[in-house]
Amino acid sequence: MATQEKPTADLADPTHPKDLHSPEATKALGGMKAPPSGAYKIVSVPEIHSAVLDRYVRPGSYVSNDEAESPWVPFGDNAAIRHLAFDVRNNVYANVLWIKSKGVIGTHKHRGMVWAIGLEGSFRYLEYDWVCRPGEFITEFPGHAHTLVTDEPDGMKAFFWMQGANEFYDENGEFVETLDVWWFINHYETYCRENGLEINQQLYL
Amino acid sequence: MATQMKAPPSDKAEIVDVPYAYRDLVARTSPGGRYIDVPDDNESPWVPFGDNAAIKHIAFDVRQNIFSNILWIKSPGVIGTHFHRGTIMMVCLEGSVRYLEYDWVARPFGVILETPGESHTLVTDHPDGVKLFGWMQGPIDFYDADANFVETTDVFWFMNHYETYCRENGLAINPKLYL
Numbered sequence: 001m002a003t004q005e006k007p008t009a010d011l012a013d014p015t016h017p018k019d020l021h022s023p024e025a026t027k028a029l030g031g032m033k034a035p036p037s038g039a040y041k042i043v044s045v046p047e048i049h050s051a052v053l054d055r056y057v058r059p060g061s062y063v064s065n066d067e068a069e070s071p072w073v074p075f076g077d078n079a080a081i082r083h084l085a086f087d088v089r090n091n092v093y094a095n096v097l098w099i100k101s102k103g104v105i106g107t108h109k110h111r112g113m114v115w116a117i118g119l120e121g122s123f124r125y126l127e128y129d130w131v132c133r134p135g136e137f138i139t140e141f142p143g144h145a146h147t148l149v150t151d152e153p154d155g156m157k158a159f160f161w162m163q164g165a166n167e168f169y170d171e172n173g174e175f176v177e178t179l180d181v182w183w184f185i186n187h188y189e190t191y192c193r194e195n196g197l198e199i200n201q202q203l204y205l
Numbered sequence: 206m207a208t209q210m211k212a213p214p215s216d217k218a219e220i221v222d223v224p225y226a227y228r229d230l231v232a233r234t235s236p237g238g239r240y241i242d243v244p245d246d247n248e249s250p251w252v253p254f255g256d257n258a259a260i261k262h263i264a265f266d267v268r269q270n271i272f273s274n275i276l277w278i279k280s281p282g283v284i285g286t287h288f289h290r291g292t293i294m295m296v297c298l299e300g301s302v303r304y305l306e307y308d309w310v311a312r313p314f315g316v317i318l319e320t321p322g323e324s325h326t327l328v329t330d331h332p333d334g335v336k337l338f339g340w341m342q343g344p345i346d347f348y349d350a351d352a353n354f355v356e357t358t359d360v361f362w363f364m365n366h367y368e369t370y371c372r373e374n375g376l377a378i379n380p381k382l383y384l
Binding site (some may be wrong): 002048049051052053056057086087088089090180182183185186189204205 | 226230231234235236256265266267268269292356362364365368383384
């Protein structure tokens with residue numbers, strides 16, 4: 001099947017796009033050094049089950065920089081969170097954390113994995129020896145407890161993708177609350193409600 | 206505050222109201238857990254997978270490309286070589302099963318883990334075949350006997366397998382199977 005053709009989706013009689021996977025083609029596997037097409041156009045990908053896919057596939061989301069799509073929600077006096085995604089099936093939440101000037105997000109313990117990229121300023125954890133600056137990437141894993149600080153006069157912004165529970169402690173090591181995807185949903189929705197803002201359905205995966 | 210739980214802290218057969226601030230949000234936004242009465246063929250039918258095998262579909266999750274089912278091979282037979290791109294957990298329920306590539310034979314209650322990058326050929330030598338519960342994430346590439354790639358199966362293949370059979374046999378689609 002030529003890749004330019006829209007594949008037929010006759011579910012009663014599915015035909016395999018076998019000529020894309022001929023012995024010659026499969027023996028060439030591992031030889032790809034770059035994207036095999038540089039054509040500036042949409043190429044129709046063979047999809048035998050397109051009827052099922054079209055019906056059930058979960059669309060991706062897009063959230064622009066416009067604060068109307070997701071506002072900065074205060075998180076204490078010196079920080080704010082811009083929520084980007086909530087996934088209740090996986091207890092996943094993604095957002096940008098903004099600490100506005102030198103400051104601290106107190107000690108917390110992760111029960112899931114975290115990916116983060118620095119966007120502005122810098123931040124570090126008192127427990128580690130690195131500093132995360134714009135464009136730099138970090139991961140955190142279940143069982144890590146740490147204390148986030150920024151020493152910058154203009155603070156920091158970083159994108160976080162977090163999975164699982166996140167336990168917050170006070171400065172005496174007393175447990176205060178476990179944050180999860182619903183804490184983040186509540187944080188976002190409460191602010192929207194109190195400020196007459198519409199809930200953005202794009203944020204709910 | 207540090208305590209070490211040695212056993213479940215309550216053995217009372219009563220519902221305890223767990224303090225949790227976001228119960229309303231959970232009720233509104235969560236798809237919810239559920240019970241699939243798998244032994245009941247009205248809940249999910251056995252859908253033929255070749256002449257000697259059938260699949261009873263249990264769960265489809267299009268957000269994570271997860272599919273769960275029971276694979277039944279009815280007598281000694283083979284599910285041909287396939288290559289995994291995701292993680293699999295399987296439990297042998299009846300009969301026995303092995304892979305030509307490995308040195309173990311799974312028996313009932315035995316648990317099989319498979320990880321991305323592995324390819325193997327599933328065989329049952331048991332006179333009554335095998336029933337296997339599987340929780341599978343990610344695509345599975347199937348090859349013919351000459352190692353020619355045939356098709357990549359993913360959650361949409363499994364949904365299509367289930368829904369086509371339901372349509373052809375006038376069965377209602379069970380929404381409980383869709384996470």
